[in-house]
Amino acid sequence: MPGPCNVVVLLSGHGSNLQALLDSTMAPGSPARVCAVVSNRADAHGLVRAHAHGLPTCVLDHAHYAGRDAFDAALMDSIDRFTPDLVVLAGFMRILTPAFVRHYQGRLLNIHPSLLPRHKGLHTHQRALQAGDTEHGCTVHFVTEELDGGPLVVQAVVTVESGDTPHTLAQRVHAQEHRVYPLAVRWFAEGRLMLAASGRVYLDGQPMAASGHVIRQ
Template structure:
């Protein structure tokens, strides 16, 4: 395990429940994870309050003031790089990132998505799973590539869909699993166990399956 801590920068746009899970997980004495900063494109994102309560530096970069995505992403990269991250974590960051941004952080950029990828890329995943009559749903952590919600999978958690599930009840159970698997993936990375290889994600030097490490609670 690396002797130094792993500096993590978290990007978010909303309530920051996954950020809270990462903060809670990083508080243990043996944790190699150091959340260096939290950045939001929304000044009213509650995740910023969670960060401040934990003594973590915060910054707001609102996209409305920029002439296009490339200009915003360039400013965002400069802000992130000023925090010297080893890993950048997307935790409900509601912006589609440019190819330049993704390439700049290749191999050190993780995202969490509320479906069992490659199913249901994009939005409204819980509604789509219910409408399709799926018996299983879940969430996925993956390395970010230029394909939207399409990078190599690291870990997935499976949630059984109950006959009486609503979008909200299903979302609640999926969120609970998100809060388990995101800190796990970040810890693996911080420990030097997880990396992006030429042909996909590697854990302890071994290629992960196409579905990543599968967890069935």
Template sequence: MPDTCDVVVLLSGTGSNLQALIDSDDVKASPATLRAVISNRTDAPGLQRAKNAGIDTRVLDHTAFEGREAFDAALIEIIDTFNPHLVVLAGFMRILSADFVRHYQGRLLNIHPSLLPKYKGLHTHQRALEAQDREHGCSVHFVTEELDGGPLVVQAVIPVESEDTPSSLAQRVHAQEHRIYPLAVRWFAEGRLSLDEQGALLDGQLLPASGHQIQI
């Protein structure tokens, strides 16, 4: 097991997944250390969650930059001052440039509220209901240049109930996000999870296209 795994978290909003990482026994039992939280929004409630936990915070306002590439270059500079082993996207509402993704190749994770490859992008719960899906869930994946398209690490699968609304489905999916994201971070911090040219590896074994699935 590695001695330490320094983690930087990027967020734009409430930071509920950050709070799950802070509170998780999985993360506490691993070598992961949450070194910094960086937001592109000064009013992101997630910043206060970080401060409450004694984690360094930084703000980089994307509106102050001429385009995505300039913002991402400045963001890389800030992130790299913390020398992270892992960068975690936790509701970071920015599409990342190819240069940014390549810079953190193999050490950049994201969580998405659908069973990828279904429903990339927004409004995933509404789309699952409109399609009359019987199952829905969330996915942790390595980030690549394809939006929501990187190799899957772990998925939580929940049944869609007949009375579900987008709001109720979102609430149940969020609860599972807070379970599987800390688990994926623990695997990475312990040196069990990695990425190579074939895809995501867990304990040296290539994960299936759907990742490690947890049925709820």
């Protein structure tokens, strides 16, 4: 793609993954740039981070819309004003409609705090401990209509330690999120990463394993 890859980030909360993306994309020679941040919560701290970097922001309160379809239609209009090449979900706490997902098919990434397909949904760190998992981590994946079910791009694995709590485990997983999300965005921006119509993920023209690229701590 000519010029830098324009990235719109969607978030609902603290924005630590946004900060990791900003730190990466603002480095000299980065092939990507965050061009806007969109939130469904006006009090999201991620907006403060965006403003600190002079980025345009947009807030759409989902409670002001008649339903998910109406909200997602307005959300698409807001995102498309920034002509993104890539849309990144960074703690955006909304279940997206099929129409939204299809609109951004192949250019919509999410990060999930578990080693997918294990522990889809919420409270992943607590569930990993309750299940007796010896390994936990995070996954970057392309978004499809199946919740947390899209093709995997990269996973970071951490060892579950004796005495871990959901909080201590979350801290180590978050640190890995801040490594692998910028990596996946960079691959996409460089034209190395793509989602084929078949649903298969390719990196450098080669099909990736179903588990994606795995990084161990």
